[in-house]
Amino acid sequence: MNTHLVVIFLVAFGKATVEGQKSCDIPKVLQGTWFSWEVGEPTTTTIDEWSYERQGPKQGRQRTECVASSRNGSDHTLIFKGSECYTCVKAFPRTLNVFEKFETPCVTLERNEKPTIDRICRGLRQDQQLITLFNKNFVPISCRSSLEGVWHFAYQNRFRFTGECDSPDAKIQSCQTPGTQFLIQNQKFNITYRQCQGMDGTFNGVVEFSCLGDWFIGKNHYFAVVNTKESREDEKYRCFLKNRDDDLYIGASITAECNTLKTVEKSPERYRVTPVKSEVVEPGCRFPQNFTGEWINTANIDAEVVINETHIIETYYPDRARYRRTIYVCREQRDTRIMMARLTVDGCQKDYICFDFVPRHHNVIRYRKGTAVIKNDFSTVCSWVQFPNKEEWRYDLYLAAKPVPVRCPVAGKFNFTQKGESPFKTRILGGVTLSPRPDIRCKQNISDFSVCDTDQKEMAIDADYCLSVDYLGRPVDIYSDPDYRMKCIGYWQENLKSYLITYDDLDPLSKYRCWVYQRADLNRVLMSQAVGAFCDVRQDVTSWNYTEGAVVAVDMTEYERERDQCPMHFDDGENPWQETENYIKVFPWLIYRSTTSAIDGTVNAFLVSMAALLLKLLF
Numbered sequence: 001m002n003t004h005l006v007v008i009f010l011v012a013f014g015k016a017t018v019e020g021q022k023s024c025d026i027p028k029v030l031q032g033t034w035f036s037w038e039v040g041e042p043t044t045t046t047i048d049e050w051s052y053e054r055q056g057p058k059q060g061r062q063r064t065e066c067v068a069s070s071r072n073g074s075d076h077t078l079i080f081k082g083s084e085c086y087t088c089v090k091a092f093p094r095t096l097n098v099f100e101k102f103e104t105p106c107v108t109l110e111r112n113e114k115p116t117i118d119r120i121c122r123g124l125r126q127d128q129q130l131i132t133l134f135n136k137n138f139v140p141i142s143c144r145s146s147l148e149g150v151w152h153f154a155y156q157n158r159f160r161f162t163g164e165c166d167s168p169d170a171k172i173q174s175c176q177t178p179g180t181q182f183l184i185q186n187q188k189f190n191i192t193y194r195q196c197q198g199m200d201g202t203f204n205g206v207v208e209f210s211c212l213g214d215w216f217i218g219k220n221h222y223f224a225v226v227n228t229k230e231s232r233e234d235e236k237y238r239c240f241l242k243n244r245d246d247d248l249y250i251g252a253s254i255t256a257e258c259n260t261l262k263t264v265e266k267s268p269e270r271y272r273v274t275p276v277k278s279e280v281v282e283p284g285c286r287f288p289q290n291f292t293g294e295w296i297n298t299a300n301i302d303a304e305v306v307i308n309e310t311h312i313i314e315t316y317y318p319d320r321a322r323y324r325r326t327i328y329v330c331r332e333q334r335d336t337r338i339m340m341a342r343l344t345v346d347g348c349q350k351d352y353i354c355f356d357f358v359p360r361h362h363n364v365i366r367y368r369k370g371t372a373v374i375k376n377d378f379s380t381v382c383s384w385v386q387f388p389n390k391e392e393w394r395y396d397l398y399l400a401a402k403p404v405p406v407r408c409p410v411a412g413k414f415n416f417t418q419k420g421e422s423p424f425k426t427r428i429l430g431g432v433t434l435s436p437r438p439d440i441r442c443k444q445n446i447s448d449f450s451v452c453d454t455d456q457k458e459m460a461i462d463a464d465y466c467l468s469v470d471y472l473g474r475p476v477d478i479y480s481d482p483d484y485r486m487k488c489i490g491y492w493q494e495n496l497k498s499y500l501i502t503y504d505d506l507d508p509l510s511k512y513r514c515w516v517y518q519r520a521d522l523n524r525v526l527m528s529q530a531v532g533a534f535c536d537v538r539q540d541v542t543s544w545n546y547t548e549g550a551v552v553a554v555d556m557t558e559y560e561r562e563r564d565q566c567p568m569h570f571d572d573g574e575n576p577w578q579e580t581e582n583y584i585k586v587f588p589w590l591i592y593r594s595t596t597s598a599i600d601g602t603v604n605a606f607l608v609s610m611a612a613l614l615l616k617l618l619f
């Protein structure tokens with residue numbers, strides 16, 4: 001009874017607040033002081049938790065209070081109450097520094113009408129002009145996702161001159177300064193304008209812009225900028241437009257508005273750009289031959305890495321924009337360190353970076369990278385101080401894109417217990433429907449971990465394994481179709497921990513998985529599987545949750561039964577370059593079995609040996 005009263009009270013209270021002030025929630029991204037071009041004049045808008053104040057030379061000052069709000073994803077609908085009437089504002093935050101809005105004229109209600117969102121926003125049309133608001137206290141954002149590279153350009157401005165101004169020295173320059181990923185240089189770019197003979201309205205000068213962030217609407221890629229040397233507010237903010245399908249043209253606004261850019265072609269100002277080719281860097285050294293091939297970078301799984309004798313080419317496809325490519329050219333090698341020239345986007349200045357490699361083993365190249373510097377000098381670039389001096393660190397990994405399985409460092413037949421956020425579960429490989437188990441009594445249900453194929457290159461994990469014997473005491477293994485199969489593709493020891501990389505085509509999360517493993521006893525092994533292709537420095541054999549980058553820890557005890565031909569094997573990975581193929585092969589010698597007499601057997605064996613000898617002599 002009491003709870004009912006409380007519920008009723010809450011509902012009533014909630015209803016009351018819809019009409020009161022508390023029902024309005026102006027999000028933090030919209031709060032601040034903004035500049036925009038509205039109703040034909042420069043406008044300043046101040047938004048705080050409750051109110052919306054607009055000020056312009058002709059429109060004067062208008063203060064409204066927020067009375068209702070709703071949100072759909074990142075879009076917000078807000079109702080503001082003026083002295084007499086209500087306005088509906090639909091706000092679309094684009095970046096930290098820019099939002100766009102639609103708004104209705106002020107709506108006056110009949111006496112009995114309620115200011116609901118539906119009622120006030122009724123007059124809103126989807127084809128209305130969007131108004132762009134620029135944050136007056138903007139925080140510059142890295143230009144990298146907006147514009148990166150060096151271009152020569154020719155440009156048109158429909159409002160200032162006719163024709164295209166094409167001067168060989170005109171260029172757009174947006175390059176990241178090496179080693180300063182988060183610093184101010186990367187938040188700016190330059191456009192160098194050159195005067196064209198006989199075209200009034202063209203001029204000589206460099207304009208420096210700070211980036212305010214970028215966003216996509218369909219295929220249109222917008223980015224907003226602010227001219228760093230301009231103090232007049234209406235001349236300061238500009239909007240640019242690129243199109244994903246056509247990177248030869250860039251559109252720009254000539255006012256503090258983005259709505260004038262519908263397509264690149266119809267933009268008030270249009271730049272025709274040609275990328276400036278970067279200079280060619282001659283390789284000065286060669287990588288070890290066994291680096292050549294296709295790799296994946298575990299630090300960035302979505303990147304493709306191709307290595308040939310002299311170049312490492314990393315291509316990354318960020319899902320929204322085009323691809324990003326970084327090319328490293330081998331310049332000079334001493335001991336394990338190789339100085340490389342790094343070429344990023346066309347035209348930007350190259351820089352130098354040092355890689356410290358461990359010789360390849362299995363399907364793994366381990367390396368670490370120094371910080372990038374401008375100087376082309378081995379002792380500077382590859383000085384050990386260039387390597388980030390963290391207390392705990394691990395090598396980064398390149399893993400073969402088409403790995404060749406190797407013998408697993410842990411092999412044999414184990415029974416295990418597990419603990420983890422994502423433990424091994426019974427499932428049917430390949431999606432075949434589970435047929436009901438025939439009525440066979442299991443003597444014991446265990447979890448089974450086997451590396452028993454002849455080469456011991458594949459781990460088979462069965463979360464629920466029926467351990468049973470038939471009436472003759474032979475094991476019944478009819479349910480032994482494993483739930484998981486993973487190929488071992490590399491292992492090594494680092495920081496006194498043993499690491500293993502496995503490969504499973506069917507793993508939806510990560511085909512490559514890193515493990516930490518350790519022998520705990522003569523016949524007991526502990527292992528911990530990581531979330532993905534690399535192991536966190538903190539991951540240990542008992543790690544089982546995300547805080548240490550792991551998903552499951554297993555504790556395994558060997559249990560080879562009499563008839564399982566599966567010898568135990570353990571390698572701590574101290575010397576991963578050592579060849580450890582499994583030479584213990586079990587050949588069923590059928591001839592002995594088919595005969596009863598021992599003498600017959602030896603005769604048969606003799607005959608087989610003779611036949612083999614003859615074959616050898618003949619071929």
Ligand SMILES: *[C@@H]1O[C@H](CO)[C@@H](O)[C@H](O)[C@H]1NC(C)=O
Pocket residue numbers: 072073
């Ligand atoms: C929310 O936004 C999505 C896409 O922007 C739109 O399809 C959907 O209709 C909106 N929902 C409401 C309730 O307005």
Ligand SMILES: *[C@@H]1O[C@H](CO)[C@@H](O)[C@H](O)[C@H]1NC(C)=O
Pocket residue numbers: 173185188189190206208
């Ligand atoms: C832009 O040009 C100015 C003057 O030439 C220069 O000082 C500045 O460093 C340049 N900025 C960028 C980001 O290239």
Ligand SMILES: *[C@@H]1O[C@H](CO)[C@@H](O)[C@H](O)[C@H]1NC(C)=O
Pocket residue numbers: 308309310311313
């Ligand atoms: C390696 O790749 C680069 C870039 O694709 C290419 O210019 C170079 O000729 C290649 N080198 C060899 C030895 O194939």
Ligand SMILES: *[C@@H]1O[C@H](CO)[C@@H](O)[C@H](O)[C@H]1NC(C)=O
Pocket residue numbers: 288289290359360361362577
């Ligand atoms: C790759 O070559 C290096 C020498 O250049 C050698 O030390 C290493 O064992 C080789 N690795 C493999 C897997 O062949």
Ligand SMILES: *[C@@H]1O[C@H](CO)[C@@H](O)[C@H](O)[C@H]1NC(C)=O
Pocket residue numbers: 442443444445
């Ligand atoms: C093993 O599991 C099966 C079902 O999966 C069950 O029928 C059987 O009783 C279990 N046996 C033991 C010994 O727990």
Ligand SMILES: *[C@@H]1O[C@H](CO)[C@@H](O)[C@H](O)[C@H]1NC(C)=O
Pocket residue numbers: 542543544545546547548
């Ligand atoms: C994660 O595991 C560690 C031990 O491996 C434990 O101390 C910690 O409490 C666990 N964290 C969570 C959130 O379960």
Ligand SMILES: *[C@@H]1O[C@H](CO)[C@@H](O)[C@H](O)[C@H]1NC(C)=O
Pocket residue numbers: 415416417444446467557558559
């Ligand atoms: C499985 O392992 C446990 C210890 O973890 C052990 O007590 C049990 O006997 C093992 N089962 C078999 C069939 O070896």
